Amino acid sequence: MPVAPRTLPAAVLVIGLLAATPVLAAPPTDLDTRVEEAMSRFGVPGMAVAIVEEGRPVFAKGYGVRELGGDAAVDADTLFLIGSTSKAFTAAALAVLVDDGKLGWDDRVIDHMPGFQMHDPWVTREITVRDLLVHRSGLGLGAGDLMFVPRTSRSREELVEALRHIKPATSFRSGYAYDNVLYVVAGQLVEEVSGQRWEEFVRDRLLRPAGMARSTTLDTDLYATPNRVQPHARLDGPIRGTGNQQTLDERAGLPQVTAPAGLIASSANDMAQWLSLQLGHGALPDGTRVFSEAQAREMWTPVVPIPVSPLPEPIAATTPLFSSYSLGWNVRDYRGVRVIEHSGAVFGVQAVVVLVPERDIGFSLHINSEDGAVLRGLQYELLDHYLDAPDTDWIKAFGDFRQARVDGALQALQATAPEAKQSRPSLPLADYAGRFRDPWYGPMEIRQERDGLRIDFQNTPDMEGTLSHWQYDTFRADWDDKTLEPAYVTFALDAEGHVERVTMKAVSPIADFSFDFHDLLFTPVRGEE
Known part of the structure; x- marks a missing residue:
């Protein structure tokens, strides 16, 4: 009401x-x-x-x-x-460091963060501080957001480390695609250059001097x-x-x-x-x-x-x-x-x-x-x-x-609803269970329990849910945490009938782009299929 x-x-x-x-x-x-x-x-x-x-x-x-x-x-x-209006504060934090003479907008990121890597080695060598902030890196819309949406057990440094595994969607500097993950990199860059965590630097050099005494x-x-x-x-x-x-x-x-x-x-x-x-x-x-x-x-x-x-x-x-x-x-x-x-x-x-x-x-x-x-x-x-x-x-x-x-x-969802006569999964439910890994997200497990299949995103605390059969070898994941967007989970089988890969996409056609299930490609962890 x-x-x-x-x-x-x-x-x-x-x-x-x-x-x-x-x-x-x-x-x-x-x-x-x-x-x-x-x-x-x-x-x-x-x-x-x-x-x-x-x-x-x-x-x-x-x-x-x-x-x-x-x-x-x-x-x-x-x-x-x-929310993302915070990005202007991260840009301003880097501007303060430019004023301090500690970096330049067109400095290469690796000159200040030698361990930083993108998927493409050439992009790794060429990407600049400016590039981190303007959404032209070649990453797709919201790429990598599931590493920290809705939560993560990883540190900021570990998120930066995982970035090297995210494949680009376009060539470097060829177009615009909004991302969050490179602003996490920018925050880590603030720490590398200033010696202070992003949190303390923004507080001490921006918020308090600006008279923003209550902001956190x-x-x-x-x-x-x-x-x-x-x-x-x-x-x-x-x-x-x-x-x-x-x-x-x-x-x-x-x-x-x-x-x-x-x-x-x-x-x-x-x-x-x-x-x-x-x-x-x-x-x-x-x-x-x-x-x-x-x-x-x-x-x-x-x-x-x-x-x-x-x-x-x-x-x-x-x-x-x-x-x-x-x-x-x-x-x-x-x-x-x-x-x-x-x-x-x-x-x-x-x-x-x-x-x-x-x-x-x-x-x-x-x-x-x-x-x-x-x-x-x-x-x-x-x-x-x-x-x-x-x-x-x-x-x-x-x-x-x-x-x-x-x-x-809602009309699109209704149009894609399975017909009353449901298809059957190709395998017994137990054969879909196993441990899987995506190169940038990390581990995911599917377990067979008494009431059916369960899915567990293991780097995301409490991101677990129930898999119910949708059609063919596609299941629907409904998460225990109802703030998360439901997703379709599709299993692809090899010639012997074993699960070869798992892909996903959000159920809602207007789901927030941060639920980038479509960027995931899970494969079985060897020896644990």
């Missing part, structure tokens, strides 16, 4: 500007109403908004509750995980902070994103080793400081400089074009004329104006950070659920406000777009 948002006056922080620096446009007068309507419409428990104008925070506020069914209100100091880089610090949101998602429908909103176990989310790609936690007040720092090209309004103006320009300079496909109605007008990726940021246009932005989604929490440098405004939006239509809708309503464009109900438009995608996915 949708939760009626609670709004407390005490949660409001509106900072007046000095008369010497007048605001060109105030926040929308109906912003509270639009936020509360959107939250109610989509059942979002809690939200936070920060707005900066002319380089100074003018608005920071929390809405709703930290946890579904609770009464603890979200305020301007409530911590949210900010460590999950243990987040859990120790009472004023934090809980993640929420819809898991009990036919596919993730449908059904009833429910609270997730926050400690079952992504592991600390992936923090450089997406696990910073921050608040509306602190994100206002980050927006001010960005719009100040590395300096805060009081003159405090965190990184140089030269590095600020580098981080906003487009590097890799992102292919643009026309978006359908009712969101067609948001299709950019150009789109590109810079160092931790997307750079694109909207209504003829350059927009620098990044979104983030991580285990029941979502965020978007938006900068319009030519208008000297920026804002961040955060929710403690996976109902992204709220973020995108409010993003474009705020952009229209500051660009003096006609009012559009973008919240409804993105909601309708999302519903159309869900309806299409």
Whole structure:
């Protein structure tokens, strides 16, 4: 059931500007109403908004509750995980090291990390610090994410070690494909060059100098902070994103080793400081400089074009004329104006950070659920406000777009459902059991138990599930942890009728790309088939 948002006056922080620096446009007068309507419409428990104008925070506020069914209100100091908007912080950490003279953007990674390897030796020799951040390495979309989604027992160093086993999808620097794993490498590079763990370096050289006193880089610090949101998602429908909103176990989310790609936690007040720092090209309004103006320009300079496909109605007008990726940021246009932005989604929490440098405004939006239509809708309503464009109900438009995608996915699932007369597996169930290994993920085991087959991803704590026959030699894996996307598991047999390899793919046509089951190729562990 949708939760009626609670709004407390005490949660409001509106900072007046000095008369010497007048605001060109105030926040929308109906912003509270639009936020509360959107939250109610989509059942979002809690939200936070920060707005900066002319380089100074003018608005920071929390809405709703930290946890579904609770009464603890979200305020301007409530911590949210900010997902992949953390990537801009990792890029900024490297920018600080460039300012320190300890590395250069076009230095080869192996000059600072001699043990680093990609699958292709030539790419290993040539890949640069800049390449780590711009999604042009040749890896496929989300390649390697299952090494740490949803969890892992591996260290950051071990994730970097496993990278050499991931085969490229395209040639080096030939195109754009978003990844997370190379930001984990970038985090390890920060440690190799600075002598500090990424967590401490980002805290000491970015967050604290920027005045982001409450923001955290460590999950243990987040859990120790009472004023934090809980993640929420819809898991009990036919596919993730449908059904009833429910609270997730926050400690079952992504592991600390992936923090450089997406696990910073921050608040509306602190994100206002980050927006001010960005719009100040590395300096805060009081003159405090965190990184140089030269590095600020580098981080906003487009590097890799992102292919643009026309978006359908009712969101067609948001299709950019150009789109590109810079160092931790997307750079694109909207209504003829350059927009620098990044979104983030991580285990029941979502965020978007938006900068319009030519208008000297920026804002961040955060929710403690996976109902992204709220973020995108409010993003474009705020952009229209500051660009003096006609009012559009973008919240409804993105909601309708999302519903159309869900309806299409459900229809696709129905179309692929096995016919009433099921085929039979080729082998007795016991013959599918065994130990298997994928070169980059590692070990997986299939066991026959009293109630049938079980699958166990052994480098991912608690990623176990039940295999039920689907059709032919394909089974469906339904995980004990319902936050994980179900997957089809297909066994290929050799001429003697033994399992030769195992491949997988997500059941849902709109599953998050981080569930990159399709990149796995398991083969039997010799002598243990």
